[in-house]
Amino acid sequence: MVLAQPGKWTLGALVNNVFSFAGQSSRPDVNQMLFQYFINYNLKHGYYITWQPTLTANWEAENGGRWVVPFGGGVGRIMKLGFQPLNLTAQFYGNAVHPPGASPWGMRLQIAFLFPKLTKQQEKMMLEQKLKQMDAEPPQKK
Numbered sequence: 001m002v003l004a005q006p007g008k009w010t011l012g013a014l015v016n017n018v019f020s021f022a023g024q025s026s027r028p029d030v031n032q033m034l035f036q037y038f039i040n041y042n043l044k045h046g047y048y049i050t051w052q053p054t055l056t057a058n059w060e061a062e063n064g065g066r067w068v069v070p071f072g073g074g075v076g077r078i079m080k081l082g083f084q085p086l087n088l089t090a091q092f093y094g095n096a097v098h099p100p101g102a103s104p105w106g107m108r109l110q111i112a113f114l115f116p117k118l119t120k121q122q123e124k125m126m127l128e129q130k131l132k133q134m135d136a137e138p139p140q141k142k
Contacts, residue, residue, distance in 0.1 A: 001013070001014045001015075008041055008042045008043075009039070009040065009041055009042070010038065010039070010040040010042070011038070011039055011040075012037070012038050013035070013036065013037040013038070014034075014035070014036045014037075014038075015033070015034065015035045015036075016033070016034050017031070017032065017033045017034075018030060018031075018032050018034075019031040019032070019059075028060070029060055030060065031058070031059040031060050032056065032057065032058050032059065032060075033056065033057040033059065034054060034055070034056050035054075035055045035056075035057075036052060036053070036054045036055070037051075037052075037053070038050065038051065038052040039051045039052075040076075045077075046077050046078040046079050047075065047076070047077045048075070048076050048077070048078070049073065049074075049075055050073055050074055050075065050076055050089060050091065051072075051073040052073070052074075052091060052108075053069075053070040053071060053072065053093055054068075054070065055067070055068065055069050055070070056068045058099075061099065064099070064100065065099035065100060066099075067097045067098075067099075068095055068097065068098050068099070068102065069095065069096045069097040069098075070093035070094065070095050070096070070106060071093060071094055071096050072091065072092050072093035072094055073091060073092075073093075074089055074090050074091025074092060074108070075089070075090060075091075076088055076089030076090070077089075078114070083126060083130065084113060084114075085113075085114035085115075085116060086111060086112065086113060086114060087110070087111075087112040087114055088110070088111055088112075089108065089109075089110045089112075090107075090108070090109050090110075091107065091108040091109075091110075092105070092106075092107050092108075093105060093106045093107070093108075
């Protein structure tokens, strides 16, 4: 994996290849590659535009069924739900190349809970905010 964050951009790539090399000969061989590049442009108020297609190759497949090559992108937002940071994204991709019988498109809807490492000062500020919020709430009736 590689990652760079120049200015308002987040750029990177992830690649892996899984293959079988031992085991029962009755199982089919596995040799599959996954390549995902990601390009995010950060906007105001936690919004961003993203391109995160996942290209795959099944090296064991015959020609014509080896690759899935999507194109497209989406939007997302990093925000808080109460005190919990979240990353929400919606993306849509058309598969320019795909195996026969496979879907010509894909969609990704994602909610990711974020757990950032906070400094002592940030922890103190969050606790103070929570205390102010609790003081401002009306007492509950019993």
